Amino acid sequence: MLQHHDRPPLTDAAYTLLRDLILQRTGMVFDQGKRDLLADKLSELVASLGLTSFLDYYYLLRYDDAAEEHWARLMDRLSVPETYFWRQAEQFEALADIVAPAHFARKQGALRIWSAACCTGEEAISIAMALDRVGLLEGRGVQIRASDGSEAMVDRARAATYGERSFRQMPVGWRERYFDQAPDGRWRPLERIRDHIQYSVANLVRPEEVLPLAAADVIFCRNVFIYFSDDAIRSVVETFARAMPRGAHLFLGASESLTRLGVDFDLQEMGKGFVYVRSANAGLATATNRVTT
């Protein structure tokens, strides 16, 4: 990492422009308290591009012919790769013990599940293991999609090799049951688990990338809204609501809440946890442009 004295200063003007542009393109808030963090995260990108100021980097992101490529690298840099298997276990248990059986009792169709900020993939693998534990993974048409805004994270999720830290909450015996150990000591989920998951890159603030994936019965969108502004969360959740069928379930992270945002979801207690359910009258105002599911 560059030392503070080696990097150009993040001037007030450059900070404001970059903060607003990043908020608009990623949903992430870097308020005054995170200004130094933002400078740290951007400084290596700025240096590696041979730029001498953050303002030049702003112009690059806005106007350069290769701006999309620069955004992709920036998403990788802003990503916080903190996740592990069986995180908030009660939600995987609610999926396997309540949501999935109810779905199959009601409908013949596939159960579509989306891990919307999948990071390195532990969440999607946990979903597959949870359904396998109750015998619902095979033969019932379970479709698991996993996406992240960072290409680097999606590449790591696809590669699916995990070290000790990812297993810190895993129930005893599950690693041996669902993973093979590679010669380098890392663990890889069994092929029949991996084969249920389709990976892609999708930025949550881009409706055209979200709508096809959000046409799902269950969305796990956990520990990403903690970095977003309220407006960004509301807009993402409204996009979800346009595509999710009525009664579909949305799981958020433990410290995340929609209750103050006035969106079309009802909070319900389920098993030992909570879930947001797309309410029956959701999206009436946008019924004409809702994606039919």
Ligand SMILES: C[S@@+](CC[C@H](N)C(=O)[O-])C[C@H]1O[C@@H](n2cnc3c(N)ncnc32)[C@H](O)[C@@H]1O
């Ligand atoms: C802390 S991880 C959460 C991983 C997992 N959902 C969990 O709860 O353990 C946050 C992830 O959100 C992703 N992310 C941040 N902004 C995003 C956006 N605008 N669109 C899609 N993913 C985003 C990051 O790349 C990162 O992988």
